[in-house]
Amino acid sequence: MSVGIRHDDLRRRNRAMVIGAVRRGGQPSRTEIAATTGLSHSTISAISADLIGEGILTEGKPSEAGSLKRGRPQVGLGLNPEAAAVMTVVLSLNFLSVAVIDYAGQVVAEEQRRLDTLTMSREALIGECTAIVRRRLEDPDLDVRSVARIALAIQGITDTEARAMLWSPITPQTDIAFADILEAEFGIPATMENDCNMMAVALRWRDPERYRDDFIAILLSHGIGMGLVLKGELFTGTHSSGGEFGHMIHRPGGALCRCGRRGCVEAYAGNYAIWRNARMMSEDAEPIDVNDADMRALAALARESDGPEREAYRKAGEALGYGLGSLFALIDPAPVAMVGVSAAAFDLIEPALREAIAQTAGGQHSKSISFDTEPNELPLIREGCAMRALTFVDQEIFAPGVQTRSGTGKNVA
Amino acid sequence: MSVGIRHDDLRRRNRAMVIGAVRRGGQPSRTEIAATTGLSHSTISAISADLIGEGILTEGKPSEAGSLKRGRPQVGLGLNPEAAAVMTVVLSLNFLSVAVIDYAGQVVAEEQRRLDTLTMSREALIGECTAIVRRRLEDPDLDVRSVARIALAIQGITDTEARAMLWSPITPQTDIAFADILEAEFGIPATMENDCNMMAVALRWRDPERYRDDFIAILLSHGIGMGLVLKGELFTGTHSSGGEFGHMIHRPGGALCRCGRRGCVEAYAGNYAIWRNARMMSEDAEPIDVNDADMRALAALARESDGPEREAYRKAGEALGYGLGSLFALIDPAPVAMVGVSAAAFDLIEPALREAIAQTAGGQHSKSISFDTEPNELPLIREGCAMRALTFVDQEIFAPGVQTRSGTGKNVA
DNA sequence: AGTATTTTTTCGAGGCTCGAAAAAATAGAG
DNA sequence: CTCTATTTTTTCGAGCCTCGAAAAAATACT
The missing domain is CATH 3.30.420.40 (ATPase, nucleotide binding domain)
Structure with missing residues (x-):
């Protein structure tokens, strides 16, 4: 079971924390690190001296950021690129x-x-x-x-x-x-x-303000993927990477999914599914790969006039909305980042998505759920x-x- | 962010671990505790001396379990009830x-x-x-x-x-x-x-063999509830207790749920939903509370002949199966304990449940998913x-x- | 040049865990 | 009944680690 904590673990953990504080941001000084970690100045001083000695950290140039304050200027610590x-x-x-x-x-x-x-x-x-x-x-x-x-x-x-x-x-x-x-x-x-x-890990580093402890990253592409951070930790399945949001069941026995099963969210919201519906093909039609340019053209068409293309995006939004609703029933609502080529068509997806979400347990706070888009996943x-x-x-x-x-x-x- | 680990935290954590080891099981001796925690005998000795001195732990009678081994007999530690x-x-x-x-x-x-x-x-x-x-x-x-x-x-x-x-x-x-x-x-x-x-916490203490790091407890009663343990930790939502399995969406726009929304799993598998379907009432009929005796009678009727009662349990199984399938898409399959009055009718529910699960992403290991039942939740x-x-x-x-x-x-x- | 102020380092104290050795408690052998 | 082997538990000194206080360092203000 849970293993005891040894004496030397202590140093190890505190070293890791100092390194983490430096990696997190903006050339923190020893004093700042002491403040955020809650450790004493002496400890931080000792640890950072070690780390600098080992070539892991470097002291920043004191010249930069002309010191405005009175006393001894803080010297920022940085990661040694080498x-x-x-x-x-x-x-x-x-x-x-x-x-x-x-x-x-x-x-x-x-x-x-x-x-x-x-x-x-x-x-x-x-x-x-x-x-x-x-x-x-x-x-x-x-x-x-x-x-x-x-x-x-x-x-x-x-x-x-x-x-x-x-x-x-x-x-x-x-x-x-x-x-x-x-x-x-x-x-x-x-x-x-x-x-x-x-993607989720990256979002957390990019914008820790918005993507802090609980958020969802959804990839809208050929398939539908999800990265989930809960309570500051990346959520994974018990055996696999888990979080197969795209294969939650939207409609039992419904449209054919790329995974071979029926009614998955992806079978309505994946690129191939949107394409299939926009071309009024059967929901049983074999999934095909649609390239990004074609998807962008499709979105343009959908914006232009109210035809099957727009309806296809509506269906995608509905599937995503009900799926998110079910997810929110389990984890409570959280900020969502939509990533991938279809995130660029989120304007077409959002209305139906919000309408669907409002029908679900997550819908109570439907308005407060915020979406962000990022078309480029790579x-x-x-x-x-x-x-x-x-x-x-x-x-x-x-x-x-x-x-x-x-x-x-x-x-x- | 993450806070540093102080020197005195050390003792605190190791104390907690010794207490935990004693609570977990069968009067462990100091030596056994040292083995499971990985700490040295001297440390365990010091900590348990403290704890006994403070009246938290007690030494068991050395008389019990006639020592068969050669050396100094181990003396078991127990919790002081007072x-x-x-x-x-x-x-x-x-x-x-x-x-x-x-x-x-x-x-x-x-x-x-x-x-x-x-x-x-x-x-x-x-x-x-x-x-x-x-x-x-x-x-x-x-x-x-x-x-x-x-x-x-x-x-x-x-x-x-x-x-x-x-x-x-x-x-x-x-x-x-x-x-x-x-x-x-x-x-x-x-x-x-x-x-x-x-319920989930209790199952883990009752049967740590079966309910170890990852499992699901589902309450089949008036409503449908869930307790979820993932990676040894109780899973909760980010704001609420979360895990509202019963309000995942089974059929968008479907049967009326007690929560006022439509198509929730509970609207097919809660007592009132089974009752409603067994009596061939409308899916929009206002949910009513059915007492346990009536539910048991209903189950008996369903076992007796293939009528609307049996169909009602089939529908409940289907909803639970698709719901579990969606859940398994997110967290991977895990052992399930069915608790509550309808768990006593699990024989009526299981076939449709397994069939539904086989249609989902969790279905790959459908056969290996094991269910256990416990009719009494209190x-x-x-x-x-x-x-x-x-x-x-x-x-x-x-x-x-x-x-x-x-x-x-x-x-x- | 001197003083105030802030950051960083130094140093001794106190705690904690560890390993080795000692002490304690028992079973088996003669 | 005594002695020895064996196992558990305690004792003790060593080695780290963190902490607080004080000192040192580095700057701005007067």
Whole structure:
């Protein structure tokens, strides 16, 4: 069961907290850190002296931000970019993108490739991933001192341990243990993350004001995905990445979903579903991939006149609204970020969505539920991966200590 | 943000852990505690010496369990029943029940009363609760040394802070801050808990093998409630007790629910809904309260012949199945305990439920999902309240220390 | 140049856990 | 009945860690 807390855990945790405070923001001084953490100045002083000595933190130039106050000026602490580096690998439909990021969070190199993920063999898919990682690692331009961590993200279902992709819409292959494969190949710890979870992580770093302890990120794309942060922690299923909002049941026995079942939210709100309804095809029609340009054209058409296109978006809104309503019955309402190409058509979706939500348990506060849109998911996913990998380095490498119980510890977003 | 960990927190946490280890089980010896907690024997020795000195723990008689091993026999540690006491108050439809429980978990006194909760005024309801608590506290028979905590449970929605009932089906009144009222009246810390959450807590204590880290308790009664434990923690909404499984939407625009909305799971699976369908009444018919005896008769009728009664249970199973399927899409499948009068009719519900679940995302492992039934919810709820109150005493009174961040700390079930 | 003010470091005190060793308590052997 | 082996529990000193107070450092104001 719960394990005792040792004496040396103490230092480890407080080190991690100091690093965390520095990563969170704006060159905090030792005094500020002491204030936010509640630890004494002496402790912070000792810990930061250690961290600077180890090359993890650096003291900022005291010149900057001309001191207006009277006494000894505060000296800001920052992350030493050279302390480590991490790599992100984002695998999406027909597209593979990697980036190398320094310890301070700056992108120092990147590479992208088009692939035909839907038809590639298992070996080819794995091969492309390892090859692109190898190219980045061997790049002589770039003194990749020590890539300490690789974070992959993929659309679809991953396991709770963040080791493997279990299922993904971008490939017919299943159960690929990408994390293990990359670790074996390069000897660098790796994790396999769900794309929507990474979106949520990124939103939290981007705008901690709005996306603080409880919020929802929904990907409106070929499929419908969700990343959920509850009480400050990334929510995952008990076995898988969980949060398969798109496969909650909207209408029992209803429209055919890409997953093979019927009546899922996605079968009404995924790109293929909107397309199917806009073209007045059968709800049983085989799901097809619609490219982003076509979706944008469809949205334009729907805005122009009240025809089947507009009705298709209305149906999508209704499905999303009832789905969110059911979700809100479980977790209470929270701010929502709509991400992906159909988020750009949120104006078409919102009315029906709000109407549906008002019919549900979440509807009591229907007006107070706020939506935000972000049409481009890729930068978010990469950012989330980067932060995930970096905070891993913060905690497991630069503040190592006792074995965290049952593996990966808390899912701090 | 996250607060630093101080030096004295250490002792506090380890004290709490020793107490927890003792509460969890069978008179553990110091050596066993050291093994499970990972702390050194010296530390455990020091802490337990303190706790015994303070009258919190007691050493068991070494006579018992005739030692078969060779060396110095282990001496089991137990909770000192006189260290404290707690009180549970369970408020359900037309029924109020309190119990006084000693620190070791034994019931030392109880009292029950029938009330007409549906028609009582706000003042009367509060008055009955405070009166029954006062009677127990003033009982001279019982040397109620120090009731250190009161835990109330009620069917319905409570707030996350466990201070108030927000809404309940058993009374037209809303927003009663029972916890504050009792604290003001008696000067004893109190909490207001959701009944299904307490069921979940109790199940975890009763059968930690089956109900360990992830499971679901569903109350099948007048309404449909849920208590959910995920990753070893009680799941609550962000503002309310959350987990309003019964008000997930099963069929948009469907049958009339007691909550005034349409198509909720409860509108198909609550007692009133089963009754309505069995009597072939309209799905818009006003929900009525059906007593347990009538429900049992209905179930008997349904078992006897294939008529509208059996169909009503089928519909209930279908709604529960699709609801669970949607839930499993979010959290992955987990063991389920069905509690309440309709759990006794689970044989009538299960076939349709399993069929529905197989149509959903959770259906992949449909066969591995296991159900357990428990017709009587009241003892479970009381037990959960007792454990909740006792673990509060363990942690906040006998291992006091730093302020837990943002109030109540972790929701350890 | 001197003083006030604020930040950061230094230093000793007090606590806590740990490992090793001692003490305690029992079963088995002769 | 005594001695030895074995296991549990306590004792004791060492090593860390955090804390508060005081000192040192670095600047603005007068």
